[in-house]
Amino acid sequence: MSMSLAIVDPALIEDLVDANHILFHLGVVDGFGHVSARHPEDPGRFFISRSMAPGLVTQSDIMMIDLDGQPLSDSAPTPYLERFIHSEIYRARPDVVAIVHSHSAAVIPFSVVPGATLMPISHMSGFIGDGAPVFEIRNAAGPNSDMLVRNRELGAALATSLGRHNIVLMRGHGSTVVGFNVRQAVYRAVYAELNARQQSEALRLGTPTYLTPGEAVESARANDGQQDRAWNLWKRAVTQKGLA
């Protein structure tokens, strides 16, 4: 951890490192995917690992990047190609404090089938609200891109698709979820994946009854108050594994 990070609340950096390990432990990310947290005192900066597998991240791998996607040091290590997912969402959404981007397995099918909308199937995923929007990168990058959100323009287009939602799917790629803190963003990434699996199963049984918009809002609020119950469990798991 560089000197400039050392003056930030150490608990935030610890949560960010734990988030990397927890998302790996739970299978939300594999060698790819990333999680970031906005700087608590400077909304124009955010913390994120250098380009590496989340499961291997330590405090010394955390770097600072500004909202143009530029590392805040001349000697910065290689950043993620897709850091613009983070920088442009932080720019467009002042309320967002943490972001998780992943390729979690069960979400991807919902990103590629027109008309198959990820909907909240249980109270654990009320944050999905009235359904997750899908970002079609072809609309912004043309039909032959490498699918990566590798510049400001594509990041801004993704942020537009996200709109006021808590989650946006990315066609043939994965999803991005936002939160008011690291723990909430992790919670949402975990339960988005679980919701996708369950919704997929339910759709084969018949026509599911999803949460009403009111149920979604109220259950999401109730769960926000219970976040640490899951976090404490996950924290122990990665500590026992020697990841924390």
Next chain:
Amino acid sequence: MSMSLAIVDPALIEDLVDANHILFHLGVVDGFGHVSARHPEDPGRFFISRSMAPGLVTQSDIMMIDLDGQPLSDSAPTPYLERFIHSEIYRARPDVVAIVHSHSAAVIPFSVVPGATLMPISHMSGFIGDGAPVFEIRNAAGPNSDMLVRNRELGAALATSLGRHNIVLMRGHGSTVVGFNVRQAVYRAVYAELNARQQSEALRLGTPTYLTPGEAVESARANDGQQDRAWNLWKRAVTQKGLA
């Protein structure tokens, strides 16, 4: 474990703590869900963990609650919001000695699809009987609730849906199973989840032949006599993991 718990049969408290760990180990509960046991000498009270992840519960986290859902101590820790699931079922069902509430993954699809009834697909789940009823919380809490069984009225409505069954599904939420002891309730929670997975698969192959009501009753009775075979295995697993 408080002094008032110390005078209870220590084997019961040990089973209750083990039940928390086993349900987590087997993936029936994650950071959420809970298990309780009725007081062996006072049917108006039950034991349950304070509000925390089941996988982290120790004996010192077990508290006593009465059938109004009130903790039996002024200095009691924070109880589960949904303790009324337990208190009202214990009130309505004098035969019930233990209860597991979970959000186990494969059961939820059956809770949200009208007409998709959880049925006993093998002799391991004869306890499902003639099919699991579904509790629709909207009928009791209206269309915009937070989905939680957070008061006596909702607990009583759930108990009514349960009726004389061993399991009740809760729409967009999970399930609650009951037993004549902790081990039986755990067994039922585990095999309800497995049954859901298998029934789901079978439904895609064609029209399954379920157990007849007679087969369900007889196989459930036979399995009750074999409960400890599974319990001993699960107990070793959580002991080896350092959870017990």
Next chain:
Amino acid sequence: MSMSLAIVDPALIEDLVDANHILFHLGVVDGFGHVSARHPEDPGRFFISRSMAPGLVTQSDIMMIDLDGQPLSDSAPTPYLERFIHSEIYRARPDVVAIVHSHSAAVIPFSVVPGATLMPISHMSGFIGDGAPVFEIRNAAGPNSDMLVRNRELGAALATSLGRHNIVLMRGHGSTVVGFNVRQAVYRAVYAELNARQQSEALRLGTPTYLTPGEAVESARANDGQQDRAWNLWKRAVTQKGLA
């Protein structure tokens, strides 16, 4: 291990104990299921664990039972209720030297859906031949049994359903596979489960091309020569887990 077992080839008893652990390690059995081996010198007897979870079996739990299902000692521990699966198949099939009975998860759906026949989808499961027969216990035990093969008559009816096949499914219950040694029976139990999972998936994609009878015979023969490749791997896994 009793004195009478000590005179048998120790390698056979070791394989039988390992088989219990391997089947548990690979998820073919859970707290239930059993595996047996015929006595190498007395075809009228077989070795099997006393009634307990396979994952917990040690050499001292192995007992001898005759083809009437009677333990060969007055002080024998409690045998499995369903030992008649083994005794009657050994009686009917002199070529069979080892038997595995399990409730493996993906096989059960094929047991309950009329017309859904377990067929060999890949060269690893050529032993399934022209499709697994299904034993409907109602035909022998009536419509209200406890589903268990708990006596000689039911065991004999199961053996009749098995016929000359290597595997028989049991409606709403599981399967039984046979082999010319313990390792082959274990291999078949493992790959029957995997085949069921893959066939289930393939059926959703369209109409699968199964192995021809000739391909089934030839690939099964080729795999028989490679059995120890898998066994050595599984043996290490259970040894490392501390099960062996």
Next chain:
Amino acid sequence: MSMSLAIVDPALIEDLVDANHILFHLGVVDGFGHVSARHPEDPGRFFISRSMAPGLVTQSDIMMIDLDGQPLSDSAPTPYLERFIHSEIYRARPDVVAIVHSHSAAVIPFSVVPGATLMPISHMSGFIGDGAPVFEIRNAAGPNSDMLVRNRELGAALATSLGRHNIVLMRGHGSTVVGFNVRQAVYRAVYAELNARQQSEALRLGTPTYLTPGEAVESARANDGQQDRAWNLWKRAVTQKGLA
């Protein structure tokens, strides 16, 4: 490791051994399957384990084989029956430096259902290109073979099915992927399996939008530059497991 191997770049042999362990760790291979690497200085030879489970391979198990499938030593251990998969692809494809053959579970259904083509569903599997061809061994070996690529003729027929693709499915058997180095071949084997699982799910939701040929090429190129991110993670996992 024999003397003749000792003079080769030790990093290559280390990667090859790690590849065996990683493919096992990730469930791409079980007791069966194999991985090879072409000799860096002699394109007419390749390195591969002797016939054994990949999860158990050590450096001393690596042997050299020529493009006729002949071990390069009179005292060579038993080679894999299907080494002709490797020798004939190396002969037909001078650009290929590494090969993985596996029976990975989700790929097999795509190999047996006519018309179900494995297509790239996300940017992680752009290497699948315009869809994986399927090798029907019956066309080369007749209707009653043992399904194994056990001689040069069958290896050559497989290589013809592979053509210029990076992956070829083998009906009722598995798949073979190629790469310009060991790490790329492992990456492709891992993500081919994941792609199959996700495509299978997507097909049940409706009609998936696959990568365009341009997106496939570009995303594959982008991922090639990120290969070590996954490799480093996998390497740690097998090291921690004591496999490396």
